[in-house]
Amino acid sequence: MSTVPQIDLSRSDSVIALRREFHHYPESAWTEYRTTCRVVELLTALSIPVRYGAAIHSRPHMYGLPSPAEDAAALERARQAGCDGALLSAMAGGYTGCVAIIDGGHPGKTIAIRVDLDCNTLSESADDDRLPVREGFASCRDGFMHACGHDGHAAIGLRLAAELWERRQEIHGQVRIIFQPAEEGLGGGASLVEAGVLDGVEILLGSHISMGLTPVGTVAAGTHGFLASTKIDVLIHGRGAHAGVCPEEGRNALAAAAAAVTNLLAISRTGQGASRINIGSLIAKAGRNVIPPEAKLSLETRGATDEINRYMEDAALRVIDAAAAMYGCTAEHRIMGRGGCTGSSPELAARVAEILEQVPGVDKILPSFDFRASEDITTMMQRVRSQGGQATELIFGAAIAAPHHSERFDFDESVLPLAVRSLMTLVLSL
Ligand SMILES: [Zn+2]
Structure with a gap:
């Protein structure tokens, strides 16, 4: 150089x-x-x-x-x-x-x-x-x-x-x-x-x-x-629609993401040892009168052992899929990082x-x-x-x-x- x-x-x-x-x-x-x-x-x-x-x-x-x-x-x-x-x-x-x-x-x-x-x-x-x-x-x-x-x-x-x-x-x-x-x-x-x-x-x-x-x-x-940890990015796919004319044709990705967040924080803890979960961002953006067609979440799970972290990761993915399904949306997950303990x-x-x-x-x-x-x-x-x-x-x-x-x-x-x-x-x- x-x-x-x-x-x-x-x-x-x-x-x-x-x-x-x-x-x-x-x-x-x-x-x-x-x-x-x-x-x-x-x-x-x-x-x-x-x-x-x-x-x-x-x-x-x-x-x-x-x-x-x-x-x-x-x-x-x-x-x-x-x-x-x-x-x-x-x-x-x-x-x-x-x-x-x-x-x-x-x-x-x-x-x-x-x-x-x-x-x-x-x-x-x-x-x-x-x-x-x-x-x-x-x-x-x-x-x-x-x-x-x-x-x-x-x-x-x-x-x-x-x-x-x-x-x-x-x-x-x-x-x-x-x-x-x-x-x-x-x-x-x-x-x-x-x-x-x-x-x-x-x-x-x-x-x-x-x-x-x-x-x-x-x-x-x-x-x-060391805490075992998994970093996950989630993309929730919905469908945009006019919020006044035909909201029933939309699939609200923002609502699905919001439901996912509150339920992720409610995952039952395990008696096996320490665990963590954090959602660092939720991004969904559409016009005020548009049903939001897409939402992004970034989250991480941690656990005192690989098994505990795996438990948190599995529960998190289940909650995300279920929250998406509840609003007629689908969820796509990407593992962004993973470390053992x-x-x-x-x-x-x-x-x-x-x-x-x-x-x-x-x-x-x-x-x-x-x-x-x-x-x-x-x-x-x-x-x-x-x-x-x-x-x-x-x-x-x-x-x-x-x-x-x-x-x-x-x-x-x-x-x-x-x-x-x-x-x-x-x-x-x-
Ligand atoms: Zn460092």
């Missing part, structure tokens, strides 16, 4: 410069074209082998893709930002993200490290008491912001790749660094898994910055309490905790962290487990300026070099 500052990945402070660059150019799920190009270019400049494009994805499992028009706009934006045309062509259609592959100097295990790339869809606060504003790296896109720390995760992955590459003679086995697109909304994990990116992986390490854990130096070696492998988390004790700067180690949300890493953890491997998600403590997914979110950047050092030590020791 010609229009961006040079970053020397071999310098330890490059991780902060990279984080700020990614923060400045946030891209949401499946449109991480500029971000992926930057990652691929920096890896390629060091001669690190990298896979990207359709080869690392499974089209039927790319949940929640943007519309073709949104995709074209994102590609154009990346082109304007100076991204390489051939790279962009290879990714067009949402095939974002990439996998760096480092073969060590000795035979051994296959370890995967997963980082994510996407931003959230909200506008960043322009208050000038905030570091991103003061230092001039706040989001350049209204309505889009790295408000979860994935800008930091991408930077950690890059700097880690550079360090591991330099020390590849010391590595036993293969290291794959997975730069995952579309984590928010649980859209990207299944696609990478089904394309075989995790095949043969014996150890999987994921990590997240903060999630409320503070300060820098406190690290959780494992995670539990598996926690860290206890033996691996214990081993990670032991190794972290040697890492300078790590002064408090928690055996496990209660996540209380959903994370796409679980889809990858389940695959690695199903093939006999082990997986854990680490949490690197860091003070945050405001909660995750809020407009004033920011985190203590000194967590970045510490996370690189920790993951580096883990790869070399495991």
Whole structure:
């Protein structure tokens, strides 16, 4: 990319410069074209082998893709930002993200490290008491912001790749660094898994910055309490008609959607454990004197186990179909994301905790962290487990300026070099 500052990945402070660059150019799920190009270019400049494009994805499992028009706009934006045309062509259609592959100097295990790339869809606060504003790296896109720390995760992955590459003679086995697109909304994990990116992986390490854990130096070696979740878009088809002349010929999609909403919230809870349901939007629009022919709902279910989430998902789809039928309409559902609820492998988390004790700067180690949300890493953890491997998600403590997914979110950047050092030590020791 010609229009961006040079970053020397071999310098330890490059991780902060990279984080700020990614923060400045946030891209949401499946449109991480500029971000992926930057990652691929920096890896390629060091001669690190990298896979990207359709080869690392499974089209039927790319949940929640943007519309073709949104995709074209994102590609154009990346082109304007100076991204390489051939790279962009290879990714067009949402095939974002990439996998760096480092073969060590000795035979051994296959370890995967997963980082994510996407931003959230909200506008960043322009208050000038905030570091991103003061230092001039706040989001350049209204309505889009790295408000979860994935800008930091991408930077950690890059700097880690550079360090591991330099020390590849010391590595036993293969290291794959997975730069995952579309984590928010649980859209990207299944696609990478089904394309075989995790095949043969014996150890999987994921990590997240903060999630409320503070300060820098406190690290959780494992995670539990992930909620399984399904994201569903619903389109209710009715029939438009003149509301005065012949309302009986209409089929009111808005009424069906409204009935669905109140009954979704009334789904009987299960005694098996915690469950959630939320309807985030209901869109139906017609003239005042027109029977609304179409309505859209977006909702999500969650559960403390896969079974509980499945119970909520099945009940939700039944309610939607029945509410549509009640008004003579039909409902079409699209699964936009799905994540499981598996926690860290206890033996691996214990081993990670032991190794972290040697890492300078790590002064408090928690055996496990209660996540209380959903994370796409679980889809990858389940695959690695199903093939006999082990997986854990680490949490690197860091003070945050405001909660995750809020407009004033920011985190203590000194967590970045510490996370690189920790993951580096883990790869070399495991
Ligand atoms: Zn996140």
